[in-house]
Amino acid sequence: MQLGAFSVSLSVKDLATSQAFYEKLGFTVFGGNPEYGYLMLKNGEHVLGLFQGMFEGNILTFNPGWDQAGQPL
Template identity: 70%
Template sequence: MKLGAFSISLAVKDIHVSKDFYEKLGFTVFAGEIEKNYLIMKNGEHLVGLFQGMFEGNILTFNPGWDQSANKLDAFEDARDIQKELKSKGIEMSKDIEEGTSGPASFFMTDPDGNAILIDQHV
């Protein structure tokens, strides 16, 4: 199973302070708008999303259909197929993708320790 590009989405208290911190670690702004309280920071192939006031906890994020630079892949596993396979393995979703849809879609699950995992397909 190929889940796509990986990043961690962090719920931050002050996006300006967090941006400065991650820049000191060598990250640069890759995407997002600080005025809208979100940035995607990149260091090599590593991505960290900074989100102020958008959600409570941190989220492990996978993007089917994208490489680590958010370039669309020609071939990838659709999020609906990933969801179906995970459900067949007994993993429960906290938010499902509606069946019979196509294109962009997302679903959430939680690991045994309460960590949120988002499968977020943009293509």
């Protein structure tokens, strides 16, 4: 079973603080919108989603049908 693109969706307390933390680790923002309370960050093939006030806990997210670069599988 190919689960598709994988990211970890983190529920964060402060989007800007978490963005700054992960940018120090080499992640860069490639999607999302702070006005809607979320940002998508990438370091190489590794994808993190930061979500403020959207859900509790953290989520392993799979997107069936896409590869890690967002291309159709």
